[in-house]
Amino acid sequence: MxxxxxxxxxxxxxxxxxxxxxxxxxxxxxxxxxxxxxxxxxxxxxxxxxxxxxxxxxxxxxxxxxxxxxxxxxVPEVKSLKNRLHIDLKVGGGRGVPLAERRERVDAEVDRLVPLGAAVLGAMDDPENGHYAVQLTDPEGNEFCVV
Known part of the structure; x- marks a missing residue:
């Protein structure tokens, strides 16, 4: 399929x-x-x-x-609600990579995407659980994450 x-x-x-x-x-x-x-x-x-x-x-x-x-x-209508599905760009390397290094990789990718038309919504920074991601939108407002 x-x-x-x-x-x-x-x-x-x-x-x-x-x-x-x-x-x-x-x-x-x-x-x-x-x-x-x-x-x-x-x-x-x-x-x-x-x-x-x-x-x-x-x-x-x-x-x-x-x-x-x-x-x-x-489609004729503009986006009006939060996505029910989104794309994760997985650039950090996963939990096997130290959090500080994953944070650097994620931030570098965000820095590459913003000049292309992405907008940052915010970071999800949870060091106690070893998680770091940044939520963005594409040029039409569709949410996606860099993790």
Missing amino acids: EWQLVIDCREPSRLVAFWAQALRYRPQPAPDGHPTWREWYLAHGVPAEELGEGDCADRLEDPTGAGPRLWFQP
């Missing part, structure tokens, strides 16, 4: 640009026989007025093939 993560959004191209860099993914090429996703959508009966401008590059894939694909599905 294959699966993909679908993220509802207002501006797929904006989130594709952010998450491609955040996850070190790449835009998924359009299916064979179609130079762009826009051409593929049109060939499958999606009205041009629903597609907006551009080539409709709204999908990402892991260049190694190990991770799931992501599809940024355009």
Whole structure:
């Protein structure tokens, strides 16, 4: 079975640009026989007025093939509630790595993501339980964590 993560959004191209860099993914090429996703959508009966401008590059894939694909599905409404599902970017190395070193790794990744369009919501710093993570949002306000 294959699966993909679908993220509802207002501006797929904006989130594709952010998450491609955040996850070190790449835009998924359009299916064979179609130079762009826009051409593929049109060939499958999606009205041009629903597609907006551009080539409709709204999908990402892991260049190694190990991770799931992501599809940024355009929807008319803005995000209004907390996510029921979120992505954890696991860069700290897990509990086998000293907490101070994990904190440095997490903070370095946060420092890389903020200029790309992420916003920091806050840190979850619980040294008694050996836990450190930072909660952020992507450019459309979807929450994710760096741990």
